[in-house]
Amino acid sequence: MKYGMNMLLWTSDVTEEYFPILEDLKAWGYDGVELPVFEMNADKFARVGKKLASLGLGCTAVTVCSDAANPISPDAGIRAAGLNHITQAIDMCAAAGATHLVGPLHSALGAFSGAGPTADEWNRARDVLAKAADHAKASNVTLVVEYLNRFECYFLTSAADAARFCREVNHPHLKTMYDTFHANIEEKNLADAMRSAWDQVVHVHISENDRSTPGDGHVDWDTTFKTLKELKYDGWLMVEAFGLALPALAAATKIWRRMYPSEELLAKNALAFMKRRMAE
Template sequence: MRKLGMNLLLWGNAIDENLFPVLEQIKELGYDGVEVPIFDTNPDYWKVWRNKLDELGLARIAVTICGSDFHQISADPAMRKATLERNKQAIDCAEVLGAKLLNGPYHSALGVFSGKPATAEEWNWAVDNLRELAEYAQLKDIVLGLEYLNRFESYLVSCADELFRLVEDINHPACKIMFDTFHANIEEKNLGDAIRLLSKHLVHVQVSENDRSTVGKGNVNWPQIFEALNQVQYQGWLSVEAFSPKLAVANIWRPMFDSETQLMTDSLAFLKDKA
């Protein structure tokens, strides 16, 4: 059976020791591990997290994003350099945490747009900087799992075809792909075809409903997804990524589920039946 994980952004973006009781509940419910968002890029910050996760026997994957202050494809070379260094620090944090994957859309800044498609120059900046980042990750025995977002959140890559081409152009063994069903549900004609395309580089799957609530309770075509995952013999994690009004950046203004416990319990039951 594939490992089943839980993303901690369900409780908002305050990733601190107040979440340790949540980690205990996640373990008690039967999840194998957690996705830990790396916002604080001081490696020392994550030592206590590693100890707690080790104590609970929870596996962990690191995830990170870049806001407007860190745009990897900015026309400003100083910002591109600062972003590369910031993402290297996120790798250092993942290493301290004990994670072997650093996932997310850090190829560019969340919510930053130029008003037009990515230019060839922007594309080449991404390729060069992410290849250097992959070189650094490989030294730390960490793999990058790049994620595409939907068109309303990012413009460098917003579908499977584009992300596949980016990773092919980067052409580094430590640079791979993660797949998020929420974004794919918006952008893809066929979810199964997207998975089959990405399977060459696929290292992680986030399972997320169309409304970011309980997995299996929305309109995502789960039979199509699981058929494709089984066909390509995907053996990585299935990790629940659900959001609530606690995460303001997600723009969720009404409750989409009864409680975090209900969402985790029902999502886990759904995945255990499929995984």
């Protein structure tokens, strides 16, 4: 098992300024981090990757698609922009040494049509992500589509749908993930949801119902960790927690109040929580 922390707790742009936090995460016992990929600067990501390697930390990465780069848009130019955004993000992963690029790569975050997903949108997403997966394969990166809850997207909103999408694309470099925050909202039975998708799951986000310290809220952690062990999961458990430090992210994630005493305490407690639950 590998234990990681998403750097979005501190920043959406990891630069040298945040290297002391990387050092702290290593000292606290983390195995790696998840890097936000929003600025496409290969030199910067190479520097970050070099720092991570010097610390012995692994990394994955996360990005999102916007309205102007939406893989399911009926506009071919917008879909092309979506493909371009994802391929650029893959290049940043390669520069940093990130093994996975995760996130709602299938559609624009926070964009709604007023209806459910259509067959045309499904086919558009399949086409864009199959092409992106070819680029990912050449860079030895795995794309990991993340389903979101119904308040953040409408295209993929359950483990079963995300797994079905990946099975249909049928590409070794396109898989899905399980996120405890979204599952807490959308799934009727967590264990069944996990089992239904597990042949396609390669990544896990550990996130509390209020996006703060895992273990301090009401996510069904008993079922979550019992099923992780039943399914013999041995990939990344990546903590995803958000705060108020990033106004744009706070607006997107609807975080309006501080949910924890400090980022350091959250990170330390989250790691201890995950290790304790996996050992039980």
